[in-house]
Amino acid sequence: MTIIARSLTGRFTSTFTRITLVQPPPIESQDDLQAAKELVDACERIRQQVSRVVVGQDEVIEQLLIAILSRGHCLLEGVPGLAKTLMVRSLAESMDLTFKRIQFTPDLMPGDITGTDIIQEDPQTGHRQFIFEKGPVFTQMLLADEINRTPPKTQAALLEAMQEHEVTAAGKTYRLDEPFFVLATQNPIEQEGTYPLPEAQRDRFLFHVVVEYPSRDQEAEIVDRTTSTFNSAIEPVVTGEEIIRFQRTVRRVPLPPHVKDWVLDAVRSVRPKEADCRPWVRELVEWGPGPRASQQLVLAAKSRALLKGRTHVTLDDVQALAHPVLRHRIVPTFAAEADGITVDDLITRMIRDHAGAPAKVL
Template identity: 60%
Template sequence: MEAGNGPAAPFNDLAALAALADASRRMRAEIARVIIGQEEVVEQLLIGLFARGHVLLVGVPGLAKTLLVGTVAKILHLSFRRIQFTPDMMPSDITGTDILQDDPDTGRRRFVFIRGPLFSHVVLADEVNRTPPKTQAALLEAMQERHVSAGGQTYDLPDPFFVLATQNPIEQEGTYPLPEAQLDRFMLEVRVPYPTPDDELEILRRTTGEAVPEPEAFLEAAQILELQRLVRRVPVPEHVFRFARDLVRASRPDQPEATEFVRKSVSWGAGPRAGQALILGAKARAVLLGRFAASPDDVRAVARPVLRHRIVTTFHAEAEGIDADRVIDRLLRDVPEPLQQAAGRLAGPA
């Protein structure tokens, strides 16, 4: 996660705020032409995009994860590549490689770098847990550094650069699960649920006929970069910074802020990058909803996708069916907002 969460400049650009809110509404409308339901998933995907973060999509096969990502790329008028990860894939298969070619001018041979599929604005890393760790590491390095190194040269990736990786949670045979330290590179882990009964009925109606709806592209790369800069300018009140910090610190079992439930249920809590993601996600959600500043409600709304892949539960918790989402729910219940704490101190004992 990138730095840049210092004191915000005054934010009073009504036109810019209206532009992003309008872009959000149009994107949702265009996505809804292709993707039925999944409003929460779409919102979290847009938060990751406009907060300049990467997203891990987790869901069983057949839930239109690939279609959703491709639809977003079409709406944004960006280059899109899908990489189907396999156990025999090497790092150079995704980053690119040097090949020896004849120079038509000199007749001599020289190495020419052939760019891999990572050189796209939107990259769908399908079934990222099916490829060996060295290829996963090449992807994660590109996500963090936003460039690729090959043959002693560094090649910048296009801007914006947005990686959406997918994982199948029900099939683990022959897979290479991402270590927790590498999962931390993703800003959000978004769970893609089964559709509701009404949505599933509409899916059957809409996808078994002749008409194939196509989304309309209306945002260019330069506009997206400007909207990402706008999100960075959204101010965050001090008590929201403190709330995000307190949530993250309370998730660590070795910290004094941790409750007895966390000490029993969590073996490893979230790091500082989680706090950055909470603030950036809250900023993006606020401005997507047309508001001038982030609030504690925005932090609460992004807490699950931000924290669930950064909290490691204990064997005792797993045996009792306590997963990361249950821990996050308890954190949101137990960690008070700083303003409420201050009010309680001022009121004194009853």
């Protein structure tokens, strides 16, 4: 596959550079199929371990696993007490990953996240030098708890780490250990004194996951477990190296042309500045999703396909993940908010426009 990229040289002249995109071979051989089977088995073992301490939340756990397999980050939104922190810690333990938690507060500084240079004196020579003290971002799974309670300057300290998997301090760049994931939480209530995430940082998250209340039966089991002597430990069932190998397998899942066309058409259709967008989009959407939405919807759909035991992506995969991928990338207009129309409503309407029927979400 080749594309033509234009590069400007000088003020009036221009040249064209041919770039060849090398596609990874699709999953075809017996070894590839075995790797896909190992991925499914590993994720099932992770689910079993997490279920020892977390009751329910199966859909949330599946979306977190998809994000991890897609090498993406997650923003979890839910009221207090829904086991968000416990869920993330349990995932880290089941995958034998290092885990750290940052409680975001209004007085948190960027250096509190990334680290800072400190003066260290040699007791024998008396010589002093700056030593970089690594912050909590130097881990494999980072829980950014209540990320919307800290100012934008501190929120932005995570941007480079999330995107580049590295930290720059005092002119030096430090690589983070792989695999690296940021799972951030925010509270949908008590918005006074909070700092909404900038669009640029929200776009860095693969998913915006909504954590709902448990069912009555699930809540009854939670009460039984937490008010008795029940205790269950999490055992590591996979390693970080295996997760990295699974991430490579995900990228080799083939994408059928008709699924790719559906993703492009659907995502572009909710951009109000597109000439052929529908009238309701111009009325109800202030800003639509960018190209990263298409990229991450495809990548997440590949992960979901493997989890469902398939080595190819279907329309069900992209439609099932459209809400968590797009809900933080669409800004509704004032008219939509005044009428009580949510972003999820807009995404559902987008799916119906391009499916001809209500979306099938599995």
